[in-house]
Each structure stands twice: as structure tokens, then as C-alpha cells.
Amino acid sequence: MSIKETANEIFYNRIQEETPDGEKLRNCLQCGNCSGICPFGYVMVYPPSRMIAEIRANRFEKILGTENVWMCVSCYACTSVCPAKIPLTAGLMTGAKEELLLAGNVPSELQIALENSQRYGNPLGESPRKRADWAREIQPEVKIMGKFRQPVDVLWFVGDYPSYHPRVQLIAKSMAKILNALNINFGILGPEEVSDGDSQRLAGEHGLFEMLAEKNGSAFSKYEFKEIITTDPHAFNAIKNEYPKLGISYPVRHYTEYLAENIDRIIPMIKNDINARVTYHDPCYLGRANNIFEQPRTLIQNLPGVELVEMPHNLNNSLCCGGGGGGMWLDGFQWEKSHVRLSEWRIQEALSTGANILAVACPYETPRFEDACKNIDKTGKLRVLDIAELLTESMGI
Amino acid sequence: MKILVFIKLVPDLVEELSIDPNGTALDTTWMRMIINEFDDHALEQAILLKEKQTADVIVIAPDVEGVDEVLFTALAKGADQVIKLTGDFSNANNHAFARAFTPYINNIQPDLILTGVQANSDIDGSIGPLIAACQNQPFIGYVSGVILEDKRAIVRKEYPGGVIAEMSVSLPAVLGIQSAEQPPRYVAVSKVRQVMKTANIEEHQFDAIDISGSPKTNRMFQPETSTHAEMIEGNPDEIADRLVSVFKEKGIL
């Protein structure tokens, strides 16, 4: 056996063994559904089906030499349409990224985000001590578990972008106001919270993911709470589906699930009409990856004056904003290869529905869609708002 | 070929810096130490040289918080041996470090010593020339390209205005690296963790710290800036309007 063959075999076997249902990789029919639905499939030299063909032909090292795997935004579209039910995103694409990373083939933008995650616990390179600074002006005070040291009902895992990104901090503040208005006994980890690590995991850094998960796990174990809620679908996915594999197991819900359950308490607090045509973008990690489609819509439909319209690509067919799988930190790279921004594609769809508001539920989305609006919707007709912001607007808080 | 790389950790400027109550040193309570960016380039340059020809890369660093991870990362990047100097370095300066290395350099007899051209915490000169003088070796700093030959190195030294001097220096020599020929490579966390399980950091105790060569610090303080920009506030449209009127005032528009 030549060394090349061994490396190929090792990869093929590894991803089958390490991914749940990984052995289904052998059932690939080469139907091409995956490559067809992939939002960047047409740019990739080796979209998923072709990648499998190359591996079967013992030519994996060809893929290692290209950069096109970095076009994958881990949106799960391929996985959701595969008739053989192959775990393409989690197994094949992530596995390929892991190999590229080990070989040192990683675009510099992504490298910086990964190094920042390692050093500061967040990809933005901000000081961990300032992770809860966004909450300073909120009254009643947002409880930081390290100072509060009493049991709470709900531990709110805030996430990187809501903690540090100026636009997304507004969403964190909205969420805090809603929880306060509902008199929920909640706390946040603040400086003890680090990145959930899910996007880093899907970008090929499993070691980094484990390191971050361990830190969060150790912070969780210090405090008493009944459940975790999160404003971030990526964190939701990680804590629900990946952390338990590392022995970190807590009940967790996305905030839309939590608030939908509390809708009867929210409705009486609503004072203002929204009076808009609203369309909702299903985030990849809430919708396609975790089957949560109803609860966000319930929340929106209960706002007075709202006409909810659907975009052509909705529910399971939603179009990725381009932020997943490391995409949030590969914009320059992906733009150079494709000259297309997935977020702009989505804004065009939103505009085509005649909507005034594009409602979102993932922290990557507000900055990405607002940037896209600047290029596409120059008239400023479309507002991009997180569901939490819609709620605070209608609750008048 | 033996290449020795000297690494220092420096205060991370992402965190707020403050002065300790004595007023003569930095307050280390919240200080995060990270690898000096130029030393990271020196390490990268050493690994690149190793990849081009047979060479052993040995990394030495003084023991401060965070140094273990830096040394294991160096091994994961391809260094052959890493050495940690232990002792009380809280008052050490570059002169002290340069002297502390002398016995190791004498033992190892490297052909080339690489270190970063400067570090943000330098108060008594950058360390490269100090090491070179302790060894009576020649020094070239602000280097952004190195070719190693048997008995000499050909280097590119940066001058202002984008001018580059191509120079030769006989070995053994010390170089102060400004930038490696490619940016420091990424190494996966899993690789570093694996190295942590299998590899070893050699430790050598060093007690005698000789800090002579640096004038005594009276005090450290944060600069009071007597001037500050006139800040323009508002939304982007308002700011743009104000800037356009500034341009008009200055005759640009």
C-alpha cells in the first residue's frame, strides 16, 4: 500500500467511525442532490457528491490541496436532502475541514477567529472580562452567577455576538428586558462564559471545541439552575447535541421555545401594534438542524397588526445566511471565490415577499442581513429585527 | 544546523493595563501574557528554515504564566526541543535574560539564534543585540528574510522607505526578526493537546538574575494626552456631512 492510499483510507474510515450513522457514507448513490442544493455547490471544485467519488477513487489528497472545502457554510442543506441519509455536514464536510486544518491549509481570516477563540474565549478577540458589559444598564440588574451565587431557575447562555457585537448587544438587552418583565429568576455566566464552540467545531477545530465546552461545562457545574436557555441557535445545537457526548448534559431550549411556552403571559403585556408585513428566516441550526419551526412563528403571529408571509425558501428549505461552519469568519475568502453573498440572495427573497420586516432568531443574522441590505435594499424599506426585538417593541419596554 | 529561538511573553494589550500600587511596575493581577508577536515570527522563520534543510530547532523561554502552552505549541509547529528557564523573573529585564541564556548557548552551540526584533515590554533595549554581545557574535536586526548557507546567512534587513539591504553575516550569529517569510502558521488545538500528552518541556532552574544595564525605574504612568482628536458624533449620515464640511474648510473639496 502506498502512503497516499493509507491517508485516504484513514480519512474514509475515521469519518465513518467518528460520526453517528457515519457508515451510511458507503451507501452514497452519487445522485448529486447534495451538490445541487448546496448554496455554494457551483463554486466548489469538489462539492459533497464529488468529494465522495474522489475518496472512493483513493484521491482524497487532491481535495487537501484545494481550498474549496472552506466554501462550505455547514448549513445542513445537503444532509437534509440526502436520500441515503448520510451525515454529510457533520461527517464529511467537517471531517475534511479537520484534515485541512491539520495540514495548515486555513484562510488567515479564519485562523484569527480560531486563535482568538482559544486565547480570549470568543472569536472577536475581545477581553473576556468585558463579556457582560452589555448588561450594565439593565434594570433590574442582570444577575451574574459568579457574584450572585444563589440558585436561579434559568441560566441564560448569552453567546459571543450578543455579548460583544454592538448590533447584536441590542438583542441581548431586549432579551434581558423580556425576562425581567416576565419576572423570570435568571442568571448569566458573564465573564465565566466562553464561546459555545459549535461553529469552530464545524470549521474543523474539534480540539478547540472540546476545550471551550470543557470550560463552559465546568462553569455550569458550579451553579444551580433548572434549565439553560439561549439566544443563539449554534449554542443551542452544541449544548443539546454535542456537549452530552463530552459528559456535559443539561436541559436546554432556544429562547423562542421558552417564550412560546410563556405566550399567555406575554400577550397581556403587549401594548403596541407592529402593523407590518413580516417574513421569518428559519436559521439553519434552529430549523433544519433541530426541527424548530413553529415556536418562532407563534411568537410573531401573536403580535398585533402583523401579517406573516413566507419566503419561497422556508422551513426545511431555508437559505443559509452564510455564517455557519466558520463562514462568519470567511466572508472575504468566500467573496473572492464566488462574488456572491448568500445573505444578499436572502434579502432579495425577503424583498420579493413585500415584507417590511425580516424577522430572525440567530445572532449571526442581524449583522449579516443588515450589511446585505445596504447593498441590495438601498431605499431602507426592509428592517431586520430579531424576534426578541419585535417583542420588546410591541411590549413597549 | 542548530537554530536556537528565544521567546519572551509580553503583556497582551487587548486587556486594560494598569500600574501597581508602588507605581514602578505593571500591575500583573489582570495582565494576560501572550507570546511576543515578533518572537512568533522568529519561531516561524526557524521552522521554515528547518523545512528547507536539515536543522534542529530549539526553543528557550523564561517561565511566566502561559509559557507552557506557548512551548507545547512550538513543538506542535515543528520545534525539536523546548526549554523553560525557571526562577523568579518578576524583576528581570532583557539584560538579565541575555545573561541567563549564556550557559545554554555555550552548551548547545547553535549556528543561528533567532529572536523577535523587539517586544512591547522592552525598557533596556531589545534582547537580540544583548544576546549577541554576551556571545561576542554579530547581530542583524529588522530582518524579513533569511537564507542559510553552511557558514553564513544571507538576510534582508529593512530600512525606512521600503528600502531593503541584502546582507551576509558569518555564522554563528544572532538575528532580530521583523517578519517571517510567511505569517505564523496555525496549529490545531488537538495537535497541541496531543503534544502535551507525549512531549516534555525541559526545565532548568536559574537563580542568579543580574539586571545591571538598565537604569532604575522611578515610576511608570499612563500618558496624559494633552491633545485629543475632536470627536464627531452622530449617525453615519451626520458624521459624513460634518466630514464633508471639514474637507470644504480645508480646501480639499
Add this chain to the structure above:
Amino acid sequence: MSRDIFVLIEHNQGQVSEISYIMLAAGRDLAIAQGSQVIAILFGNQAENLAQNLSADKLLYVNHPALEDFTQDAYLITISEIIKSRQPGVVLFGNTTIGSDLAGAVSISLDLDLASSCKYFTSDGKVVSQICGGKIMVESNFSFTTTLITMLPGGYKPELGQSDHPPAIENITPPSLENLRIKNINFIQPESSDIDISKEPILVSIGRGIQTQDNVELAEELAEALGGVICASRPVIDQGWLPTSRLVGKSGKQVKAKLYIAIGISGAPEHVEAITGSETIIAINTDPKAPIFDIATYGTEADLFDLVEILTHRINQAKGNR
């Protein structure tokens, strides 16, 4: 031991560099306070003419072919001899590719104290240095023996180190300069086909904050609207997004623009020292503590991704309305 202030003049390719004049100005201040003299030290090969504009009480000149261009070993041997025999109070070196290579080596060989990154001297004779990217200042005392100092620009105006009356020259016999281990092979000039940013009146400069190569276009459009050109700080050049001829900074060009717009640049000392000669500096940076705001004329914390495009648009509108 005298209290004279020695200043090692730096030159390259027949030009005295600006730091030399800054050091002479600093030396003058010190000399007045201490009642001593400023003595310029010049090494070269047939290079006496470089002394023309130096403001000093005297010049010590060493002529030797091996000193034509800077090499650390030849300069080290020569300056060490001079310091040993003359025992000045202070020796000023530039904190540069010449001075920094030398000063530490002199410190160890002659067992003299060295204070680096000095910005200025106080009126009561203390040394004030700048560390940690300019965020921390260190004040120290002169030693009882000769003190070596490396100096940063910014504390003194170079004009104050210049004079119409060249200093009196004393020729010093060079020491033996044989078996030197460092040689200059060749000087490589930057690509001259590109624009010389040091001569451009309007510059739009980008730094790390620009994030991706993609966004360089934003700055180019702004530059075009203003009739200027783009340039950058080190991180952008290192990524290869602009050619090295566009580097503004210690290792790049010094600029004296009418208008310098710094976008996503934090203001590290190596960059700032190259732009302080500009008339109007505008800084766009989301970090309110970025050191660039200390030297800029106008500043804004707006996000460059929100502001730059709008600004370009407004400028084009303003031009169109004329």
C-alpha cells in the same frame, strides 16, 4: 567623564535620516540644562558633506570604507572606542534599524546602562520612555556613568536639530576594522513604478480594522472620490493586500499629507511616527481608546463599514453639485 551629549548620526544612501535631527534637538535641550555640549558622531566613507545641516557644537567624523554603509560590527567597534576614550555623559542612538541594533551591544560590551524607546527628557533631567504600544510611560534616571539611550521620534521637532552653520569637524582615526563578519551585498529599492505616497497630498490609509481584502475596495472608492491614493499600515501589507510601496510606518514611508484618513488603524507607535507631519488627520476606529485619537485632528467611533461608503457618496454628491 564629561557631561557631553553624543548623538550618533544615522544615514542611508547618502541621506541623513530625520531621527538624527530629532536626537540633535533632544541633545540640545539636555546640553542646555546641564551646561554641556552636543557632539555629533558621524561614520562614513567620504561622507563629510552629510554634516552640512547638523546642529551640534562639534562633529567627530570617522572615515573608513568599511563604514560606508551601516554594519553592526564595524559601527560597534568604532563607537565603543570613541565612548571608551571620550566618556560622554549620554549617547543618543535612534530606536531604529541602525541604533537599536547597536545600543544593546554597546551596553553589554562596555557595561553601561541602556534606556530604550525614549520619547523625551524632562526639565529636571529624567528619561521618559514609551512601552506597551504607547500605553505606558516609564520614567528613569540617568546613570552615574555614561548612559545609552535609544530615541523614538515625536518628542522633538527635527527643525530644531538643523542648522545653517555646520559644526566644526574633528577627524578621528578609525580603529582596526578587519575580519568583519557582516557585509552589505546590495540595496534593494522599492518598486519605483508605483506611486510615491510620501509625495501625495491626500491619503486614505487602512489598517487591521479593514478585516478582509475584499474591503480594500471601500477605501479605494473613498480615495478616488477625494482625488487621493490609498496606503496602509503593516498588517495590511503583510497580508499582501497592497504592495510594500504603500506601507506607511517605521519600515515604510513617512508621509506629510494635507489630509490623512486613518481607517481601522489603532495608532501603534511605529505607524504614528510616520504620519505626524500630516496637516489634517482623521481617524475612524470603533475603539475609543485607540492611540490614533491622540494624534488625530478629528476622530469618530463610527464603524467604518457603516461610514466609509456613505462618506464616499456624500463627497461625490458634493462634487457633483458644483
